Amino acid sequence: KAGVTQTPRYLIKTRGQQVTLSCSPISGHRSVSWYQQTPGQGLQFLFEYFSETQRNKGNFPGRFSGRQFSNSRSEMNVSTLELGDSALYLCASSLGAGTNEKLFFGSGTQLSVL
Amino acid sequence: AQSVTQLDSQVPVFEEAPVELRCNYSSSVSVYLFWYVQYPNQGLQLLLKYLSGSTLVKGINGFEAEFNKSQTSFHLRKPSVHISDTAEYFCAVSALSGGYQKVTFGTGTKLQVIP
Numbered sequence: 001k002a003g004v005t006q007t008p009r010y011l012i013k014t015r016g017q018q019v020t021l022s023c024s025p026i027s028g029h030r031s032v033s034w035y036q037q038t039p040g041q042g043l044q045f046l047f048e049y050f051s052e053t054q055r056n057k058g059n060f061p062g063r064f065s066g067r068q069f070s071n072s073r074s075e076m077n078v079s080t081l082e083l084g085d086s087a088l089y090l091c092a093s094s095l096g097a098g099t100n101e102k103l104f105f106g107s108g109t110q111l112s113v114l
Numbered sequence: 115a116q117s118v119t120q121l122d123s124q125v126p127v128f129e130e131a132p133v134e135l136r137c138n139y140s141s142s143v144s145v146y147l148f149w150y151v152q153y154p155n156q157g158l159q160l161l162l163k164y165l166s167g168s169t170l171v172k173g174i175n176g177f178e179a180e181f182n183k184s185q186t187s188f189h190l191r192k193p194s195v196h197i198s199d200t201a202e203y204f205c206a207v208s209a210l211s212g213g214y215q216k217v218t219f220g221t222g223t224k225l226q227v228i229p
Binding site: 035041045055105106108 | 120159160204216218
């Protein structure tokens, strides 16, 4: 069974540009959540989708958005990139909607904003 | 709202020595507790989780954690570490938020095993 797949693995952009990151969850998983990881800040929750609906959102500006497709694949978009958006973006999937769900993480997309 | 505190950002320890990584949490509702490990250039993977029952939870790679409700802690321990345990460890809590699951992570503790 394939794990969580994130593409691309690395990305270099300049300030003001926009970027789209992709996440394919484990087959059968319906929940996808996104996290931003930076040194010293740990993992900051961005948002979570379940069956194409955003159920929870973290404290990030509106420049960060996402969506989930009917096949559970998810995309995250960041518009008008800032230097501070440089981070490792992690996607995690889980089977259902319970609070005891184990998260399965992808290897992440390393975004560098110059 | 829920929060997780990992006071130690880095923990150096000699090989074969014991280690304890500390985690404290706060929440106004019941939570489930997790420890995840992140090896270099990889995503996170689950080490262990506490849902209910025995407060001592055993995980993979010889790690264990003890849930202490009165102290709102979930410290991770290993009696004898190996070089391969060098990684970053994240404590996490999961609770209902707005009717749905929300997972909050701590800032992580880097375990450096010294040969």
